[in-house]
Amino acid sequence: QGLLEGRYAIVTGAASARGLGKATAKLFADHGATIAILDLDANAAKAAAADLGEDHVGFACDVTDKTACASVASELKARWGRIDVLVNNAGITQPLKLMEIEPQNYEAVLDVNLRGTLYMSQAVIPGMREVGSGSIVNLSSVSAQRGGGIFGGPHYSAAKAGILGLTKAMARELAPSGVRVNAICPGFIATDITAGKLTDEMRAQVLAGIPMGRAGEASDVAGCALFLASDLSAYCTGTEVDVNGGSLIH
Numbered sequence: 001q002g003l004l005e006g007r008y009a010i011v012t013g014a015a016s017a018r019g020l021g022k023a024t025a026k027l028f029a030d031h032g033a034t035i036a037i038l039d040l041d042a043n044a045a046k047a048a049a050a051d052l053g054e055d056h057v058g059f060a061c062d063v064t065d066k067t068a069c070a071s072v073a074s075e076l077k078a079r080w081g082r083i084d085v086l087v088n089n090a091g092i093t094q095p096l097k098l099m100e101i102e103p104q105n106y107e108a109v110l111d112v113n114l115r116g117t118l119y120m121s122q123a124v125i126p127g128m129r130e131v132g133s134g135s136i137v138n139l140s141s142v143s144a145q146r147g148g149g150i151f152g153g154p155h156y157s158a159a160k161a162g163i164l165g166l167t168k169a170m171a172r173e174l175a176p177s178g179v180r181v182n183a184i185c186p187g188f189i190a191t192d193i194t195a196g197k198l199t200d201e202m203r204a205q206v207l208a209g210i211p212m213g214r215a216g217e218a219s220d221v222a223g224c225a226l227f228l229a230s231d232l233s234a235y236c237t238g239t240e241v242d243v244n245g246g247s248l249i250h
């Protein structure tokens, strides 16, 4: 028996083949959930959904577009009757120094990571409140907790720290409705977000700071997302869970 049998879950930014969203969607599907993969490109989202097996769906949805988030959520509500889980995974990063951040960099990184998390959550919350349950999982980063140091610039740290504040405030406001909201703070996980952009020297430096001595795998994050999405974490809300091989033991 899977941990998400009969549940309906949305995972944003899950078309990226080696990404955290895709690994999470796959594990959720293996545990009995029906999945909607949302990403920028409709065909990529549909192909990723088809990889998970029958009944899963993919849609184009730019999470920075409030109307697009609302319309996909209402289409899924009509199709499924309910939405049990939302994983706000869509995210982008840029390796800039403080003084290099231009308005368009700030907007791109803050909008996808933080505004997108807000808009997609707003799209599913009315339905979750109606049924009196739901779990929202937000992707923050170790970068929020330690001020970068891996790849993302200060604007990325700020966006991911914003997600922690948003997670806690949403958790507080939604707890009486039976809706839980938690954040995951991954450390260094090898995905396309840094692929080809990390020099050998940067990589060696990052690995030296990880007590477990290895980069994380997408499945390490997916497992944590499964815990937070399922009833195993029934009494957890407003938490931030570190998935970083011990790189920020505090």
Ligand code: NAD
Residues within 6 Å of the ligand: 012, 013, 014, 015, 016, 017, 018, 019, 020, 021, 038, 039, 040, 061, 062, 063, 064, 088, 089, 090, 091, 092, 093, 112, 116, 139, 140, 141, 142, 185, 186, 187, 188, 189, 190, 191, 192, 193, 194
């Ligand atoms: P990835 O680049 O492999 O995948 C990100 C996906 O988000 C892509 O499919 C992309 O098309 C999609 N996306 C981008 N903008 C979007 C938008 N406006 N609307 C919808 N989708 C959009 O990245 P990943 O490494 O799998 O990262 C997933 C999440 O985990 C991100 O939020 C990232 O910041 C976070 N994270 C990753 C790491 C890591 O080391 N990989 C560490 C900490 C946090």
